Amino acid sequence: MLTLRRAADRGHFDHGWLDTFHTFSFADYHDPAQMGFRALRVINEDRVAPGQGFGTHPHRDMEIITWVLDGTLAHRDSTGAGGTLRHGEVQRMSAGTGLTHSEFNGSAKEPVHLLQIWLMPDRTGHAPSYEQRTFPPVELRGALRLVASPDGAKGSTVIHQDARVFATILQAGEAVRHPLAPGRHAWVQVARGAATVNGTAVGAGDGVALSDEPEVSITGSAGEAELLVFDLA
Secondary structure (H helix, E strand, O other): OEEEEOHHHOEEEEOOOEEEEEOOOEOOEOOOOOOOEOOEEEEEEEEEOOOOEEEEEEEOOOEEEEEEEEOOEEEEEOOOOEEEEOOOEEEEEEOOOOEEEEEEEOOOOOOEEEEEEEEOOOOOOOOOEEEEEEOOHHHHEOOOEEEEEOOOHHHOEEOOOOEEEEEEEEEOOOEEEEEOOOOOEEEEEEEEEEEEEOOEEEOOOOEEEEEOOOEEEEEEEEEEEEEEEEEEO
């Protein structure tokens, strides 16, 4: 079964300094039919104006993954972690028993465009932690690159959930496939460009939920497409 979540149907708010789209219910956007998919709770597509950002705020018991599409994101948190994030780098923050952090556009001139993803953890009470890994775009082109997993396989970031997150960049006609074990589910998020997912045409901002499918099959449609694939229990 395939369920399509169109980009235009997402929650949308333009705060001036922040232009944000919510795939699932978040903050002032609430839709009882869109409360997440399996352990996947939040996918926010944010564009943050130069020099602007999210001041220090708390999180608890959530696995937070940030994927930058364009620009630079500056991060600082109460674990002592800090730095900048660019395209091809994955930031994983396990909020666990609680932490505070801030995120700002690292440029005074250019906007930053990013996806922030929240996954429910496998249990409450993990120790807060932070991790950042680099995945050169060459590793994503024409392939599914594992970027987050519960066991850190293939150099991926470690998350406290039975989920695996892959990233891919596809040119028109390029295809990737990911088999789904019985009882597994998948979510495909189109970060940019156009593709087909199991034969269904999708564009930037679209999401696709897959259940009772033997595999995820993605083919680039035009230009260059970038997608994230979530393999979920």
